[in-house]
Amino acid sequence: MTAFKWRVMVGLHIIQFAALVLPVFAQALPPLQSRIGKSDPKKYQGILDAKDWKNPQLIVRPAGIEVI
Secondary structure, rough: HHHHHHHHHHHHHHHHHHHHHHHHHHHHOOOHHHOOOOOOHHHHHOOOHHHHOOOEEEEEOOOOOEOO
16 A cells, blocks of 8 residues: 555544544533623723733734733
């Protein structure tokens, strides 16, 4: 068996495995909406400037994404 055929065969097996296994994991997790807690206005109603915000911020740059 040539190296190309071997790679194709391994790739197809990986795709088949992912197609069978990934839906099972997706069903095992509860929906995202039920995993996110309710908002608490007392925590953010006094914030007037973004520097006071306690959640992480994502900055998208040409070289990548920065999390602050």
